[in-house]
Amino acid sequence: MAISTKVKGSLESASWIRKMFEEGEEMKRLHGDKNVFDFSLGNPDLEPPSLFKKKLKALADAPISGMHRYMPNSGYSETRKAIADYIVEETGLPFTEHHIVMTVGAAGGLNIIFKAILDRGDEVIVPSPYFMEYRFYIDNCGGVIRLVETHEDFSLNLTAIEKAIHEKTKAVLINSPNNPTGVIYDVESLKKLGSLLEKKSQEIGQRIHIVSDEAYRRLVFDKISLPNLFQHYPHTLRVTSHSKDLSLAGERIGYVAVSPLCEETEELVSALVFANRILGFVNAPALMQRLVAALQRNSVDVRYYEEKRDLFYDALRSYGYQIVKPQGAFYLFPKTPIEDDVAFVKDLQSKRILTVPGRGFGKPGHFRIAYSVDKKVIEGALPGFKEVAEKYGLKGR
Amino acid sequence: MAISTKVKGSLESASWIRKMFEEGEEMKRLHGDKNVFDFSLGNPDLEPPSLFKKKLKALADAPISGMHRYMPNSGYSETRKAIADYIVEETGLPFTEHHIVMTVGAAGGLNIIFKAILDRGDEVIVPSPYFMEYRFYIDNCGGVIRLVETHEDFSLNLTAIEKAIHEKTKAVLINSPNNPTGVIYDVESLKKLGSLLEKKSQEIGQRIHIVSDEAYRRLVFDKISLPNLFQHYPHTLRVTSHSKDLSLAGERIGYVAVSPLCEETEELVSALVFANRILGFVNAPALMQRLVAALQRNSVDVRYYEEKRDLFYDALRSYGYQIVKPQGAFYLFPKTPIEDDVAFVKDLQSKRILTVPGRGFGKPGHFRIAYSVDKKVIEGALPGFKEVAEKYGLKGR
Numbered sequence: 001m002a003i004s005t006k007v008k009g010s011l012e013s014a015s016w017i018r019k020m021f022e023e024g025e026e027m028k029r030l031h032g033d034k035n036v037f038d039f040s041l042g043n044p045d046l047e048p049p050s051l052f053k054k055k056l057k058a059l060a061d062a063p064i065s066g067m068h069r070y071m072p073n074s075g076y077s078e079t080r081k082a083i084a085d086y087i088v089e090e091t092g093l094p095f096t097e098h099h100i101v102m103t104v105g106a107a108g109g110l111n112i113i114f115k116a117i118l119d120r121g122d123e124v125i126v127p128s129p130y131f132m133e134y135r136f137y138i139d140n141c142g143g144v145i146r147l148v149e150t151h152e153d154f155s156l157n158l159t160a161i162e163k164a165i166h167e168k169t170k171a172v173l174i175n176s177p178n179n180p181t182g183v184i185y186d187v188e189s190l191k192k193l194g195s196l197l198e199k200k201s202q203e204i205g206q207r208i209h210i211v212s213d214e215a216y217r218r219l220v221f222d223k224i225s226l227p228n229l230f231q232h233y234p235h236t237l238r239v240t241s242h243s244k245d246l247s248l249a250g251e252r253i254g255y256v257a258v259s260p261l262c263e264e265t266e267e268l269v270s271a272l273v274f275a276n277r278i279l280g281f282v283n284a285p286a287l288m289q290r291l292v293a294a295l296q297r298n299s300v301d302v303r304y305y306e307e308k309r310d311l312f313y314d315a316l317r318s319y320g321y322q323i324v325k326p327q328g329a330f331y332l333f334p335k336t337p338i339e340d341d342v343a344f345v346k347d348l349q350s351k352r353i354l355t356v357p358g359r360g361f362g363k364p365g366h367f368r369i370a371y372s373v374d375k376k377v378i379e380g381a382l383p384g385f386k387e388v389a390e391k392y393g394l395k396g397r
Numbered sequence: 398m399a400i401s402t403k404v405k406g407s408l409e410s411a412s413w414i415r416k417m418f419e420e421g422e423e424m425k426r427l428h429g430d431k432n433v434f435d436f437s438l439g440n441p442d443l444e445p446p447s448l449f450k451k452k453l454k455a456l457a458d459a460p461i462s463g464m465h466r467y468m469p470n471s472g473y474s475e476t477r478k479a480i481a482d483y484i485v486e487e488t489g490l491p492f493t494e495h496h497i498v499m500t501v502g503a504a505g506g507l508n509i510i511f512k513a514i515l516d517r518g519d520e521v522i523v524p525s526p527y528f529m530e531y532r533f534y535i536d537n538c539g540g541v542i543r544l545v546e547t548h549e550d551f552s553l554n555l556t557a558i559e560k561a562i563h564e565k566t567k568a569v570l571i572n573s574p575n576n577p578t579g580v581i582y583d584v585e586s587l588k589k590l591g592s593l594l595e596k597k598s599q600e601i602g603q604r605i606h607i608v609s610d611e612a613y614r615r616l617v618f619d620k621i622s623l624p625n626l627f628q629h630y631p632h633t634l635r636v637t638s639h640s641k642d643l644s645l646a647g648e649r650i651g652y653v654a655v656s657p658l659c660e661e662t663e664e665l666v667s668a669l670v671f672a673n674r675i676l677g678f679v680n681a682p683a684l685m686q687r688l689v690a691a692l693q694r695n696s697v698d699v700r701y702y703e704e705k706r707d708l709f710y711d712a713l714r715s716y717g718y719q720i721v722k723p724q725g726a727f728y729l730f731p732k733t734p735i736e737d738d739v740a741f742v743k744d745l746q747s748k749r750i751l752t753v754p755g756r757g758f759g760k761p762g763h764f765r766i767a768y769s770v771d772k773k774v775i776e777g778a779l780p781g782f783k784e785v786a787e788k789y790g791l792k793g794r
Contacts, residue, residue, distance in 0.1 A: 002514070002604060003661075003665055004512070004513060005516050006517075007668045008664075011664075043466055043467045047465075048465055053460055057457040057458065061454065066444075068444075068445055068648050070438070104501055104677065104679075108677045110677060115404065117401055118401055119403055120403075122401075136676075137675070137677060141401075207399060209399075248465045250466050250467050250468055250683030250684075251465050251682050252679060271401070274404060274407065278533035278534070280508035280676075281504075281678070282649060283647060
């Protein structure tokens, strides 16, 4: 056999998702791209802000000598300083460039965090439903994912988290706004989580970190402001990217920020920088680092996503779907009217609608809709959603 | 403790290299950058070719809609096709876009290869001296590095390789032009290696791949042409980047090419694409993928490095240093006149010359000079090299 047994196993177990993806591709070939309503991938469809384009043009017009060369594995100090300054503004905490590591997107950031903190067999607690890639990221570094249930409304279940903590627990991984639910954890629950982890860290004699995946941190609706974990638990690492707020998903640019209030901050940052190097990222892409430095206070127009959330949520509710109303990101995670989410997703496929079954996120009986698409795609799909709802006798309004 | 025990161990064992690096930085602060001759890092100091700048400007002037979004984890098909076409020209073999995976530099490429092919405990044979990061890349994926000696002139020792092969052997990792020696393996030795691996694969009932790290493939001197592994062993994976040939080291853009003559090519490529995703690279940076597509037949002016090789090699030889003459890359790897390479490197430091001791590459009794620097830096350092040679009684010419 040419490949690793473990990878072969993963490829095979993932194959039904791939099969559906391939069926989707086949469908597009048959019916034409325009006649297939694809909500399967969270690929931000906006263009980057005009300031980004302006800065790119300025650099292309007048290149800086050496601007494509290696820099320290942590990234340019100017970029790290710009980000630190922004977080100081946000939090009032004494962040400096020494608390920031530039990364190959949030996925790169999560991988270097787990490499830095996990020994073989160490555990990371993850509230479920969850972004399925976490399982791999944790496993890559020899760690073990420990899923815990959330409440019915997908809010944090602190009792479940407390029960899951033991001496091997190294971190709790929080993702808010959440993929796949769009839910934002409220400040009260985060304060309680902080107190809980403070107490349990004492009990087990081992610091438990919060790893806060804030990939969707700027995509927040209803004029609410995202609670800031740094203010509620000192031992917090933020990982985020500019994939969504600046629509740069393909460019792989993000960062990890380590709270200056962490225990052994310096050692932690050294370990992250080392991990960035040895995992083969080496450094975040140079040109993008330079560009995002000036864009820390910019983002795409969030109302673009909020309007789609309103349109989609209201329509699906009116057909009788049960959905927790998302306050951020660009996902809906409704219940499926039947238990078998894969069968239901196939029903939607018969209407040329592509979504992902909830079991792909550890939560069967649901399905995920990624609505980072043109409004017309949503409007085109609504009749199909309605027909399938009627098929299963959902009570519309 | 905040960080992983394993990472802490690595940070500590690496600390004498860091100590020297820090001493170098301190030296620069004391004497000024210009008065320190830094040959410690292989950071290409040329600018990218003018066509690169032209293409970047064209894209910045007229951005393509969606050009910063996610694309398939393997990369843009246009870019993969451009690379495949180039390799077809080189080799006459039936490469297509389906044999190419775009990666986050060569380091990213090596990591996805090892993830794709290694199970825990599997071994990769690496001729020594070797690029020290290989040890981490292999270990990241649960593999074990198995170093084998090279001959006195750093050419491949096939007897040593044959002895090292056993049932756990999954690959032989070849790096030519070599870091740290600059040596190029000749076509005869590569043919013999191919025959050996064919025979041994049969014997152990397990395919042994050649992983060919060609990071320096365009930096070749003396008008020789680099032997092409694809033509001498069907089960070859090439990994390379545009860090050196296009001077884009900070941009993290490279690729893996899988021979169409490999066993189970399709499965191997699927595993690589999967590894690109789950290791957190996701995809190679989008903008750079677009730019390098048009630059497969371009490179920086190799004579720039060749002239420095000549200057540096001739001078050091004339002072009595023993050096295998490198035919590529931008490194010299002379013997140290005393056994203790760390002590010798400190002697050079006293002349404000920064180099790396050979033990950092598995070969004590040597030291590495990276000459990807301005000619003036070389000229400024030569008197110091001469004085240290004289101190140890080397016989100059």
